[in-house]
Amino acid sequence: MTILICDDDKEITAAISRYLQNEGYTTLPAYNGRQAVSVLEQNDIHLIIMDVMMPEMDGLHATMEIRRARNIPIIMLSAKSEDTDKILGLNMGADDYMTKPFNPLELIARVKSQLRRYTALGSQPEPDRKGMYTIGGLVLDENDKTVTVDGEDVHLTPLEYRILHLLIRNPGRVFSIGEIYERVWGADSIGGGSTVTVHIRRIREKIEIDPGEPKYIKVVWGLGYKIERLDGAPSR
Secondary structure (H helix, E strand, O other), X not given: OEEEEEOOOHHHHHHHHHHHHHOOOEEEEEOOHHHHHHHHHHOOOOEEXXXXXXXXXXXXXXXXXXXXXXXXXXXXXXXXXXXXXXXXXXXXXXXXXXXXXXXXXXXXHHHHHHHHHHHHHOOOOOOOOOOEEEEOOEEEEOOXXXXXXXXXXXXXXXXXXXXXXXXXXXXXXXXXXXXXXXHHHOOOOOOOHHHHHHHHHHHHHHHOOOOOOOOOEEXXXXXEEEEOOOXXXXXX
């Protein structure tokens, strides 16, 4: 498996790389968030170790950018140990959070744990063909940005499409309202809850036979929304 290590401190990047390579992993370096996104687009990456404070694009914004399209594990590194910083990192899409300085052996253990979980649960679902996702009668084709339900075209606004795209790529996974807002709008979620709720309602009106008894987009009370799995596969 290949692990992307992103930290503007090249000595830290090299040290982490040596530990991981000793465990049999392939590693690729990046020194800011923009480089990390570029490396990810050009390589088959299975896990990312992402520092928070970096030039050009920090780790938080890079994580948000990555989460718009990919669901691979991200372990965030930071010199800040406050709970608010950890919560912010996790809300931005990180799967785990470690404070510098850290024990390299603990980092290796967390890498292995995340990869076991990723392998057991599967990565984001493979499309029926490249760029096409199907849940029951709902089909999203990201190549031509179209959505159909039972063969009928559904006309979504760009924001509605991006919300549905996020959910359908992660069937069974619950996204909080704040996480949806941050990933789709790319901004802090404070005050954005009602906006997400309105857009979800409009999407339901367009894709559900009975929006009052939704088949696809389900609310998980107190947690958020998810696209329901219809094939009996376990939720993530």
